[in-house]
Amino acid sequence: VMVISNHPDLAEQVRAFGVPFLYVPATRENRAEAEQRLLELLRGNVDLVVLARYMQILTPEFLDAVGCPLINIHHSFLPAFIGAAPYRRAKERGVKLVGATAHYVTGDLDEGPIIEQDVVRVDHRHSVGDLVRLGADVERLVLSRAVLWHCEDRVIRFG
Numbered sequence: 001v002m003v004i005s006n007h008p009d010l011a012e013q014v015r016a017f018g019v020p021f022l023y024v025p026a027t028r029e030n031r032a033e034a035e036q037r038l039l040e041l042l043r044g045n046v047d048l049v050v051l052a053r054y055m056q057i058l059t060p061e062f063l064d065a066v067g068c069p070l071i072n073i074h075h076s077f078l079p080a081f082i083g084a085a086p087y088r089r090a091k092e093r094g095v096k097l098v099g100a101t102a103h104y105v106t107g108d109l110d111e112g113p114i115i116e117q118d119v120v121r122v123d124h125r126h127s128v129g130d131l132v133r134l135g136a137d138v139e140r141l142v143l144s145r146a147v148l149w150h151c152e153d154r155v156i157r158f159g
Contacts (some may be wrong), residue, residue, distance in 0.1 A: 001046050004038060006054060026056050035062040042066055050147055051105065060107045069157075070105035071150060072112070073143040075135050076119065087131040098122050100132055100139040102146030104157065115146040115155055 006026035020124035022041060035060040042049060049070040063070070064108065069111035076099030077086045090098070099119030099146045118141060120134050149155050 002041070004041060006056060007035070008123070018034060026054075030057075031059065033057070035059060038062070039065055040070070048147070048150060052143065058105065063105065063107055070104050071115065071143070071146055072103055072110070073100060073102045073139050073146070074110060075099070075139065076101050076117065077150060087135060088128050089098070090128075091128045091131055094124065094130075098135045098138065100135065100142040102142045113157055115149060116142050118142050118145075 001022045002022055003010075004022045004024055005011075006024060008023045011021045011023065024034055024037050024041075026038075034056075035058070043066070047119040049066065049068060051070060053138050058070075075086060077090055077095075081089045087098075097119040099117060103110070103113055103114045104112040104135070105110045118138050120138050122131060122134060126134070146155075
């Protein structure tokens, strides 16, 4: 239906697909106002919200008010490599798998019911840049499967 972003960077790429691009700046300082604007745009217009690179924590009030499920995607290093530069730290530790997890969003940060996961094998020959690229590839794959399965009613949310 639309792309809402807290950064204006990809507006032209999104508009090229004929999809409305809406920019709503969101920071810790303006979280309440940003979430109110998001709710105005989403309520009654969508059946699903997909979070992709939305690096803000949504409040419980927003989650209660949005009125539809939300799906999030993140690399599979959580909780081992929380915070900045996870791929660099993973490389330093010698990880052998790079993966991604798509899950429903709940009030528990990155702990909602898992919809899909996948991994790719890596080794010492891969650079940090390789890990980032492979991670982005598997994130796209996992997110697309999760959204497809949700839209096809192939996911049963227990509890």
